[in-house]
Amino acid sequence: MIEMAMLKEDLVTANRILSHHNVVDSFGHVSVRNPENPAHYFLSRARAPNCVELGDITEFDYQGNVIGHEPGKPYSERFIHGSVYEARPEVMAVVHNHSPNVVPFTVQTKKKMRPIMHMCAPIGNDIPTWDIADKFGTTNLLVTSVDMGRDLACCLGHQRVALMRGHGSVVTGKSLREVVFLSIYMELNAEMLIKAYQLGEGDVTFLSDGEVNANAAGRAGFTLERGWENWCKETERPYFPQTWNMGPGFSKSDA
Numbered sequence: 001m002i003e004m005a006m007l008k009e010d011l012v013t014a015n016r017i018l019s020h021h022n023v024v025d026s027f028g029h030v031s032v033r034n035p036e037n038p039a040h041y042f043l044s045r046a047r048a049p050n051c052v053e054l055g056d057i058t059e060f061d062y063q064g065n066v067i068g069h070e071p072g073k074p075y076s077e078r079f080i081h082g083s084v085y086e087a088r089p090e091v092m093a094v095v096h097n098h099s100p101n102v103v104p105f106t107v108q109t110k111k112k113m114r115p116i117m118h119m120c121a122p123i124g125n126d127i128p129t130w131d132i133a134d135k136f137g138t139t140n141l142l143v144t145s146v147d148m149g150r151d152l153a154c155c156l157g158h159q160r161v162a163l164m165r166g167h168g169s170v171v172t173g174k175s176l177r178e179v180v181f182l183s184i185y186m187e188l189n190a191e192m193l194i195k196a197y198q199l200g201e202g203d204v205t206f207l208s209d210g211e212v213n214a215n216a217a218g219r220a221g222f223t224l225e226r227g228w229e230n231w232c233k234e235t236e237r238p239y240f241p242q243t244w245n246m247g248p249g250f251s252k253s254d255a
C-alpha cells in the first residue's frame with residue numbers, strides 16, 4: 001500500500017483507538033500533517049471518532065480552509081490543529097479531546113497535572129493551562145477562529161500538551177502513534193493522580209525532571225509500535241507495521 005493511503009488508514013485507526021480508550025467520545029478529534037505538503041493536514045469531517053471512515057478524511061490548510069474534496073461539514077474547532085501545525089514544524093499529529101479525568105485539572109488551580117507513572121512521563125512536568133477568557137472574554141469556550149487557535153498554540157509553546165480551562169486539552173506528537181500513546185497515557189495519569197490525591201494524608205511524589213527526560217527520550221520506536229499493534233487489534237483495524245528503530249537515543253526495547 002502506498003504511504004499516503006496507509007497514513008489515512010492510520011488516521012481512521014487513531015480515531016477508533018482514542019474512542020475505544022475514552023479519550024474522545026462523540027466529540028474530540030485527531031489530525032495528521034500531510035507529509036507531502038507540510039502546510040496542510042488531514043482531519044475527518046465533523047463526525048464522532050468511532051464512526052470515522054476513510055471517505056470522511058478531509059485536507060485543510062493552516063487557516064482551516066478545505067483543500068479539494070469536502071465530504072461534509074468540518075469540525076468547528078479545526079483551528080486548533082492548523083494553528084499548532086503552523087507554530088510547531090516538528091509536530092506531525094495533533095489530538096484535541098475532552099478526556100474526562102483530565103478536565104478536572106483544567107479548572108484546579110493548586111493541584112497541577114504532572115506525571116506520577118513512568119509510562120506517562122512524556123506529557124512533561126510543566127503543562128500550561130490556556131484560558132480562552134483571558135483574551136476573548138465570555139465565549140462558549142470553543143476554539144472557532146484562527147485568532148483563538150493561534151492564542152492556544154502560543155500558550156502551548158514548546159510543550160507536548162496544553163490544558164484548556166473548562167474544556168479539555170491539546171496533545172501533540174511527532175507521529176499518530178505518539179500522539180495516540182500520549183493521549184491515552186495522559187488520561188490514565190489523570191485518573192491515577194486523582195486516586196493518589198484521594199488516598200488522604202501525605203504528599204504525592206511526582207516523577208522528577210530527570211526521570212521525565214529519561215523516559216521521554218526512550219518513549220519511541222518499539223514501545224509506540226507495541227501499543228499501536230495491540231490497539232489495532234482491540235479496535236479490529238488493520239495493522240501496518242512501521243520501523244521502530246528511530247536511531248541513537250531512542251529505546252530499542254520496552255522501556
Ligand code: MN
Nearest residue numbers: 077097167168
Ligand atoms: Mn472541544
